[in-house]
Amino acid sequence: MKGVTRLVWIVIAAGLVLAPLGLPPFAMTLLTEAVILGLFAMSLDLMFGYTRLVSFGHAAAYGFGAYASGWLLLHTGMPLLFAVFAAALLTGVLAIGVGWMCTLATGVSFSMLTLALAQLLYAISFKWTSVTGGSDGLAGIPRTIGPFGFAALSSKTGFYYLALACLVGGFLVCLALVRSPFGAVLRGIRENEAKTTALGYNTRLYKIAVVAISYGLGGLAGALYAPFAGFANTELLFWLLSGQVLIMVIVGGSGTLVGPVLGAAFFMLMEHQLSAWTEAWALYFGLIFIAFVLFAPEGLWGLATRLRRPARPGP
Amino acid sequence: MSTFALLLSQVADALSQSALLFFLGVGLTLIFGLMRIVNFAHGALYMLGAFVGYSIASWSGSYWLALAGAPLVVGLFGVAFEYSILRRLYRRDAHAFLMVTFGLALVVGEAVRLTWGSDALKVPPPPMLSGVVFLLDQPFPVYRLFLAATGIVVAVAIWQFLERSRLGLLIRATSQNAEMASALGVDIKLVRSGVFGIGCGLAALGGVLAAPLVTASNGMAATVIIDAFVIVIIGGMGSFVGSLIGALLIGFVQVFGNYYAPDFALAFMYLVMLAVLVVRPGGLLGKES
Numbered sequence: 053m054k055g056v057t058r059l060v061w062i063v064i065a066a067g068l069v070l071a072p073l074g075l076p077p078f079a080m081t082l083l084t085e086a087v088i089l090g091l092f093a094m095s096l097d098l099m100f101g102y103t104r105l106v107s108f109g110h111a112a113a114y115g116f117g118a119y120a121s122g123w124l125l126l127h128t129g130m131p132l133l134f135a136v137f138a139a140a141l142l143t144g145v146l147a148i149g150v151g152w153m154c155t156l157a158t159g160v161s162f163s164m165l166t167l168a169l170a171q172l173l174y175a176i177s178f179k180w181t182s183v184t185g186g187s188d189g190l191a192g193i194p195r196t197i198g199p200f201g202f203a204a205l206s207s208k209t210g211f212y213y214l215a216l217a218c219l220v221g222g223f224l225v226c227l228a229l230v231r232s233p234f235g236a237v238l239r240g241i242r243e244n245e246a247k248t249t250a251l252g253y254n255t256r257l258y259k260i261a262v263v264a265i266s267y268g269l270g271g272l273a274g275a276l277y278a279p280f281a282g283f284a285n286t287e288l289l290f291w292l293l294s295g296q297v298l299i300m301v302i303v304g305g306s307g308t309l310v311g312p313v314l315g316a317a318f319f320m321l322m323e324h325q326l327s328a329w330t331e332a333w334a335l336y337f338g339l340i341f342i343a344f345v346l347f348a349p350e351g352l353w354g355l356a357t358r359l360r361r362p363a364r365p366g367p
Numbered sequence: 368m369s370t371f372a373l374l375l376s377q378v379a380d381a382l383s384q385s386a387l388l389f390f391l392g393v394g395l396t397l398i399f400g401l402m403r404i405v406n407f408a409h410g411a412l413y414m415l416g417a418f419v420g421y422s423i424a425s426w427s428g429s430y431w432l433a434l435a436g437a438p439l440v441v442g443l444f445g446v447a448f449e450y451s452i453l454r455r456l457y458r459r460d461a462h463a464f465l466m467v468t469f470g471l472a473l474v475v476g477e478a479v480r481l482t483w484g485s486d487a488l489k490v491p492p493p494p495m496l497s498g499v500v501f502l503l504d505q506p507f508p509v510y511r512l513f514l515a516a517t518g519i520v521v522a523v524a525i526w527q528f529l530e531r532s533r534l535g536l537l538i539r540a541t542s543q544n545a546e547m548a549s550a551l552g553v554d555i556k557l558v559r560s561g562v563f564g565i566g567c568g569l570a571a572l573g574g575v576l577a578a579p580l581v582t583a584s585n586g587m588a589a590t591v592i593i594d595a596f597v598i599v600i601i602g603g604m605g606s607f608v609g610s611l612i613g614a615l616l617i618g619f620v621q622v623f624g625n626y627y628a629p630d631f632a633l634a635f636m637y638l639v640m641l642a643v644l645v646v647r648p649g650g651l652l653g654k655e656s
Contacts, residue, residue: 153641157648160405164600165648168640171593175633291593295407295469302462332481338473345466346455 068216072209080212086320087215088276090313091222093300095269100298101307102230103262104242108163109170110297112150113267115289116173117143117274122190122284123183132195132205133214136275143271144264151263155256158245167291174289189285193278215276219313222269226309229265238262303344305351314352372503377622379502383511385618386518387580390573391591392598392610393525394566400542400605401562403461404453407468409570410592411475416441416571417583418483421490430493430579437575438568445567449560457559472588480585487584490575510579517576521569522611529607538562542605597636601643603653612651 071083092114099105120139124130130138154165177184184190195206204210229235237258240248249255278284287293296319304315322340326333348355391413398406420437424430448471456463491497492510499506529535540548541558549555574587581587598617602609620639624632643651 153645156645160604161600161644161648161650161653164596165641165644167596168600168637168644171597172634172637172641175637178633179630292589299466299469302466306462332477334473335477335481338470338475338477341466341470341473342452345459345463345470346452349459349463 072212077208080208082320082324084208084212084215084280085277086317087212087219088273088280089297089300089316089320091215091219091276092270092273093297093304093312093316094219094222094226094309095266095273096297097301097306097309097312098226098229098238098266098269099262100301101309101312102235102242103238103259105259105263106163106298107166107263107266107294108298109166109168109291109294110267110270111289111291111293112166112170112173113143113147113270114274114277114293114297115170115177115284115286116146117271118278118284118288119177119184119190119274120271121275122193122278125193125196125279126190129196131197132279135196136214136218136272136279139275140268140272143274144268147264147267147271148260150267151260154263155259167294170289170294171291174286174291177286177289184286187286189283190278191283193282193284195279211280215280218272218276222272223309223313226269230309234258234261299341303341303351305353308351308353311351311353314356318352369503372505375502376505376507377626379507379515380511381619381622382518382615383514383618384622385615386514386521387573387577388594388598388618389518389522389611389614390569390576391595392602392614393522393607394569394573395595396599396602396605396607396610397538397562397569398566399599400607401538401545402453402457402464402559404464404468405461405596406566407465407592408471408475409566409595410588410590411472411479412441412445412567413570413574413577413591413595414583414585414588415444415475415479416574417490417578417587418479418488418574419571420575420578421483421488421583424490430490430496433490434572434575438572441571441574442564442568446560446564448567449563453563454556454559472592476585476588483583485585487582488578489582490578492579514576514580521572525607534558534561594636597640600650601640603647603650606650606652609650609652 072080075083092110095113096107096110099107117139120142121135124135124138125132128135150166150169153169154162157165177189178187180186195211197206205214230238237248237253237255240251240253241255241258245255274284274288277288297316300315300319301312302315303318304313305311322337323333326336330336344351350358391409395406395409398404416437419440420433423436424433427433452467453464456467492513496510496513498509500509500512501507529539537548537553537558538561540551541553541555545555548558574583577587594617598613599610600613601616602611602613616639617636620635621632624635628635647653
């Protein structure tokens, strides 16, 4: 079975790398967006799946990253690559404050604090017109080419590879994290925080660290979105997006890193296919979610791994 | 016009706003207290209430019938949803509810759009409630006074229901310890269905009552759910009195904020919420989770 799994991975990787050769432009746009959203969902999995910190304001990371990179590209003439990473870094650094504040509480209260902070950002983005463009948002965000080449990144295909590289890079970072002793402590917090504290770990510091990393990666996704779409608006900070990304993680399968990426792709594909097929797409979308909860509680990734392994014989 | 008269009408305005917020928040908090479900569909059910109310009012010509009928219809819908879907999920973790109620919000939102179309619908208040009264020579819509009064009546009624009635006792017992209540012979399945229905009905009541003010529109769900969350979080998830305090606080912050500092009104609401949570993570009257 191991060989089959490896083969599947190689096919998927090859497919993603070679996609621009075969896919029409509109499909490439969809795929790029799916890759960006996948990174966003994966960043949340670090908190949600591995630490059981349910961020209900993850749109704050995405929207902030998008506004930051958009603003840098519009107003400083910074090249694309720098602007994207600067925005992600800034998001991560500011998230240390978010983490500090939100980890004052636990459980549902933690979620609600993240929500409150995200909605505060949403309110600010509406009113601080001189920086954020108010309800119009930032438009016409350029993909500035830097002095050191990288001109290819500003093309459609080049940008896809940039996003893909960020997704793969983010995945490797997350994988290394969750497999490290740091990740073991995170899982300890997820399973039993009191016990982990009793073992001598300062769990609060670990939680703040994972919030900063998770928001930083979410910020990276947002920072990619702004130059991808050419705009950043208040919707990127709205709670609805926070809800959607949580659903992507759960639909895909939390605590697996790959699952949420699948979930994001599934979410996008469904939204796109259904809206092309019927005007009442949201109706079917909602019904699919409900069916998912009832019949596939472990998510897409869980389904995939269940198919891969033969069912255990019954008692 | 005197400053005092202006202030008085603003207070009345804030009270009517608080009443609307209270109808939303109290249902949400009752459901959370009993079942630990954050009901994402609450805003959609509020909207459904407004549209069902519109249909009843235009079909029967009576606003009063709509006021009674819409909460009943939506409440029964809530019971049916709890009975057919939520009931299967109580052994599962909280994420299952998150997804299911998110799905329900999408389904209800879309069903409303398909049934009633995308245009905002005007629900006129009954003749005896239209027009204005003068509060110290300051004109004030009668309908808003009616809202404030309804809010007070409903708040007292729910409070008495929870404190005095047998069903209220069962609800409080189940909220505190469902297993224990069940062991003592409470049919907690029935209590859960009932409370989910009551919560949904209250959301719908808020929707019908809001309809003459804001017109019934497809956009009303997304904005209102977050207000409801804020109220419940400030008051403490699961606390009835908390939802009342939260509704009053946010009602006043919204009305006075909009008047004196319109640019910051939205941010004020979230700042209040943040401040409360930082000082008391479980909300004003909530238990620390």
